[in-house]
Amino acid sequence: MALAGIRVIELAGLAPAPFCGMMLADFGASVIRVDRTKVAMSLDNQARGKRSVALNLKTPEGVAILRKLCVRSDVVLEPYRKGVMEKLGLGPEKLLKENPRLIYARLTGYGQSGPYATAAGHDINYIAMSGLLSRLGRHKDKPYAPLNLVADFAGGSLTCAFGIVLALLERTRSGQGQIIDASMVEGAAYMGSFVWKSRAIGMWERGRGQNMLDGGAPFYDTYQTADGKHMAVGAIEPQFYQQLLRGLGLDTADLPPQMSFDHWPELKRVFEGCFATKTQAEWTDIFDGTDACVTPVLSFDQVSSHPHNKERGSFVTDCGEDESPRPAPVLSRTPADPCLALDPRIGQHTCEVLEEYGFKSEDIDNFVAAGVIERNVPVAKL
Numbered sequence: 001m002a003l004a005g006i007r008v009i010e011l012a013g014l015a016p017a018p019f020c021g022m023m024l025a026d027f028g029a030s031v032i033r034v035d036r037t038k039v040a041m042s043l044d045n046q047a048r049g050k051r052s053v054a055l056n057l058k059t060p061e062g063v064a065i066l067r068k069l070c071v072r073s074d075v076v077l078e079p080y081r082k083g084v085m086e087k088l089g090l091g092p093e094k095l096l097k098e099n100p101r102l103i104y105a106r107l108t109g110y111g112q113s114g115p116y117a118t119a120a121g122h123d124i125n126y127i128a129m130s131g132l133l134s135r136l137g138r139h140k141d142k143p144y145a146p147l148n149l150v151a152d153f154a155g156g157s158l159t160c161a162f163g164i165v166l167a168l169l170e171r172t173r174s175g176q177g178q179i180i181d182a183s184m185v186e187g188a189a190y191m192g193s194f195v196w197k198s199r200a201i202g203m204w205e206r207g208r209g210q211n212m213l214d215g216g217a218p219f220y221d222t223y224q225t226a227d228g229k230h231m232a233v234g235a236i237e238p239q240f241y242q243q244l245l246r247g248l249g250l251d252t253a254d255l256p257p258q259m260s261f262d263h264w265p266e267l268k269r270v271f272e273g274c275f276a277t278k279t280q281a282e283w284t285d286i287f288d289g290t291d292a293c294v295t296p297v298l299s300f301d302q303v304s305s306h307p308h309n310k311e312r313g314s315f316v317t318d319c320g321e322d323e324s325p326r327p328a329p330v331l332s333r334t335p336a337d338p339c340l341a342l343d344p345r346i347g348q349h350t351c352e353v354l355e356e357y358g359f360k361s362e363d364i365d366n367f368v369a370a371g372v373i374e375r376n377v378p379v380a381k382l
Ligand SMILES: C[C@H](CCC[C@@H](C)[C@H]1CC[C@H]2[C@@H]3[C@H](O)C[C@@H]4C[C@H](O)CC[C@]4(C)[C@H]3C[C@H](O)[C@]12C)C(=O)SCCNC(=O)CCNC(=O)[C@H](O)C(C)(C)COP(=O)(O)OP(=O)(O)OC[C@H]1O[C@@H](n2cnc3c(N)ncnc32)[C@H](O)[C@@H]1OP(=O)(O)O
Pocket: 011, 012, 013, 014, 015, 016, 034, 035, 036, 037, 041, 042, 043, 055, 056, 057, 058, 079, 080, 081, 084, 087, 088, 107, 108, 109, 110, 119, 120, 121, 122, 123, 124, 148, 152
């Protein structure tokens, strides 16, 4: 796998850093998640392929252990509020002095500077601050966050993983590590570059929900079918729009022009009436094999058995019978090979990892007795 041999220390966080760590693990990195001690259950549901070490960082011994792990690692990924790592004595200046090749990735909401740097926040706050939330939502309705996808995962996990891979690549030339300041506000805004830059051609001139790609256009929207399901329509180009009309049984001559904004509400009502006459399966039969850009809106229950996704093996099932998306993209020579074992329990790999990083078993026992670390070994079933 592409990241084989890369050692990552991930400090346990809420959602964006865990997904970033999982991407690295999916593509072959050895990812060790550092969990708190005295915690009953992990909040990390993005733990595929990781190992867990339970370490009390509020003790000097716990901090010393983590420093020793970082000296022999390539990447540290931390998801805390600005200043938390420095307070623990684990700031980048210290760790990079001990390991100049270390890549120190800081994944936060507001970044490491500015008046909001120390403020708490979540995805919805970050997309609000990026300007994007003001553009998301239906006409005459308030702004709506599209799940917590845009800041947490696209602007956060993905840009941070990109930064890590860039820093690893650059290190092959310079031999040096560096600090990555991944702000979800900036990551989300950057993901929105198309929206920013297409303002110049008037793509967002109308209010929220009244433009071509925000649910304003009849040919770029979803429609309810006779069985209460939905179809997605993305027939932008005139040649594809013609195929949409053909599939719906409509005649261009009876309709207003595709790009007449004033007629969009009327056209939508016509399309709504059409789609309501057949089931999702019937519309899928009609549009499959055409270039009308019409697809069923699949539920999580339908998605992995859809013939296209099935043929590509787009979803994997782990040994707990849990289904999830397989890592993307697909690399031809060194594809990801996602781990199908159950997610790690907190502290499951504490001893294994510490031994691997050169700690003696006697010291490990002392750390356990002192409450600096916790081990959570599986109990054998007889
Ligand atoms: C919208 C998403 C978030 C979705 C999350 C949900 C999926 C989950 C949220 C709540 C969960 C439920 C809940 O927990 C109850 C149940 C629990 C059960 O176990 C499972 C089921 C639950 C129902 C559970 C289910 C789900 O998991 C939930 C619903 C997001 O937007 S995520 C993005 C958030 N933002 C960021 O990540 C930006 C950067 N980070 C921050 O701004 C802050 O970290 C944040 C997120 C605001 C949290 O602030 P907080 O004050 O809590 O922490 P920090 O200031 O960062 O400081 C960390 C402190 O922890 C100490 N520490 C760290 N590691 C260790 C260690 N190993 N040992 C000892 N101590 C440690 C560290 O020193 C800091 O201590 P101090 O405060 O003293 O400095």
